[in-house]
Amino acid sequence: MKQRGTRPLPKHTKRPSENAFQTAKPAQTKSQTKEQTMQNYLTPNFSFAPVVPDRALGSRVWDTEGREYIDLAGGIAVNALGHCHPALIAALNEQAHKLWHISNIYTTEPAQNLARRLVEHTFADKVFFCNSGAEANEAALKLARKHARDRFGEGKHQIVACTNAFHGRTLFTVSVGGQPKYSRDFAPLPAGIAHVPFNDPAALAEAVSGHTCAVIIEPVQGESGVLPATPEFLRAARELCDRFDAALIFDEVQTGMGRTGELFAYQHTGIAPDILTSAKALGSGFPLAAMLTTDRLAPAFAPGSHGTTFGGNPLACAVGCAAFDLINREDTRANTRRQGAALTAALEKLGRDTGIFQSVRGQGLLIGCVLAEPYAGKAASFTAAALKHGVMVLVAGANVIRLAPSLLLTDDDLSAALPRLEAAAREWLRTQ
Numbered sequence: 001m002k003q004r005g006t007r008p009l010p011k012h013t014k015r016p017s018e019n020a021f022q023t024a025k026p027a028q029t030k031s032q033t034k035e036q037t038m039q040n041y042l043t044p045n046f047s048f049a050p051v052v053p054d055r056a057l058g059s060r061v062w063d064t065e066g067r068e069y070i071d072l073a074g075g076i077a078v079n080a081l082g083h084c085h086p087a088l089i090a091a092l093n094e095q096a097h098k099l100w101h102i103s104n105i106y107t108t109e110p111a112q113n114l115a116r117r118l119v120e121h122t123f124a125d126k127v128f129f130c131n132s133g134a135e136a137n138e139a140a141l142k143l144a145r146k147h148a149r150d151r152f153g154e155g156k157h158q159i160v161a162c163t164n165a166f167h168g169r170t171l172f173t174v175s176v177g178g179q180p181k182y183s184r185d186f187a188p189l190p191a192g193i194a195h196v197p198f199n200d201p202a203a204l205a206e207a208v209s210g211h212t213c214a215v216i217i218e219p220v221q222g223e224s225g226v227l228p229a230t231p232e233f234l235r236a237a238r239e240l241c242d243r244f245d246a247a248l249i250f251d252e253v254q255t256g257m258g259r260t261g262e263l264f265a266y267q268h269t270g271i272a273p274d275i276l277t278s279a280k281a282l283g284s285g286f287p288l289a290a291m292l293t294t295d296r297l298a299p300a301f302a303p304g305s306h307g308t309t310f311g312g313n314p315l316a317c318a319v320g321c322a323a324f325d326l327i328n329r330e331d332t333r334a335n336t337r338r339q340g341a342a343l344t345a346a347l348e349k350l351g352r353d354t355g356i357f358q359s360v361r362g363q364g365l366l367i368g369c370v371l372a373e374p375y376a377g378k379a380a381s382f383t384a385a386a387l388k389h390g391v392m393v394l395v396a397g398a399n400v401i402r403l404a405p406s407l408l409l410t411d412d413d414l415s416a417a418l419p420r421l422e423a424a425a426r427e428w429l430r431t432q
């Protein structure tokens with residue numbers, strides 16, 4: 001099949017029946033708003049934006065009305081190589097003609113090829129593939145519990161996590177995550193989980209004991225505000241885990257695969273975990289996740305102890321290999337650092353010029369803009385204003401605007417996005 005290369009895709013001409021939110025039945029009446037129509041068939045746990053993305057290329061997205069947006073969100077820290085990268089399309093197409101799915105009683109070349117890349121470039125010896133960040137963390141926590149039980153018996157099951165952490169939405173991961181608003185309505189919750197304040201080595205030392213099987217940390221807390229862990233906190237976690245035979249788990253679902261300017265964020269510090277989870281950018285848009293671990297812990301996942309139907313499927317792993325090879329390049333790392341610094345400087349200037357931000361923080365191309373005091377709690381309303389002006393951004397909690405654009409962000413993308421962001425900020429400030 002012919003590739004489109006990097007030329008813009010032709011504008012779609014849609015028949016009404018192709019609209020994703022319509023059916024053959026005349027479900028839409030004139031009195032329904034677009035938003036109501038969009039929520040017709042889906043559960044209401046997402047509150048959708050009032051535009052419908054239709055196609056995308058690089059850092060540009062077009063909606064069904066043909067309006068252009070610059071994607072500084074990277075989907076949601078997922079599209080590390082932008083949208084529709086030709087090398088990923090080629091890998092997906094090639095694999096689509098060979099093998100889509102096969103039982104996990106077989107291994108495949110794409111899965112072995114991607115696992116080899118991950119092992120060769122990290123602390124890890126073994127890889128477990130799955131489909132989402134939550135599943136990778138679920139696997140990490142189950143591995144840590146089982147390893148501790150196999151070696152030390154039932155009493156060693158406690159998991160120590162951080163307040164405001166985010167580890168996914170399964171019942172176990174939402175309980176380990178440190179945001180009760182995401183877990184309390186689903187009680188009773190799994191037991192044996194303690195939380196300590198992030199970046200508080202003394203509190204961590206107090207919580208970790210001989211009963212601890214794992215400490216789980218995000219090297220940069222993503223969802224709750226783009227807060228980097230201090231090297232002292234990570235070092236304390238490593239030492240405590242060594243002293244008490246507990247597994248140190250780094251949740252790099254958001255920070256991993258080049259986002260911070262290294263392949264994984266732990267590589268900035270040299271403090272290695274026993275288990276690392278990766279998802280979001282690993283498939284760069286195709287659902288794919290991995291749990292990495294060492295030869296010391298891996299044997300606890302004996303045959304039959306854990307599993308997945310779709311994990312490691314050939315389509316996902318073929319895309320993952322192509323994404324890995326593009327992300328793990330010196331020029332990609334250099335672009336991430338350069339554009340990260342440029343974007344941070346521009347956002348700091350916007351903050352100074354308009355008073356909208358009190359500070360800008362983060363690492364590489366994972367950037368958080370903390371709203372100034374008068375605008376605290378209003379991050380979501382700013383993202384709506386940015387979208388109106390043609391820029392996609394994210395929130396990280398109620399007070400922080402988060403940017404996680406493509407690692408291949410160009411000077412053109414940046415110089416087109418900045419005036420739109422400034423216009424959005426000025427208009428939004430007038431309405432506050």
Ligand SMILES: *Cc1c(COP(=O)(O)O)cnc(C)c1O
Pocket residue numbers: 131132133134135137166167168169218222223251252253254279280
């Ligand atoms: C997004 C995220 C998850 C959850 O990943 P899903 O693919 O949505 O399950 C877990 N941990 C961190 C740090 C994340 O950013």
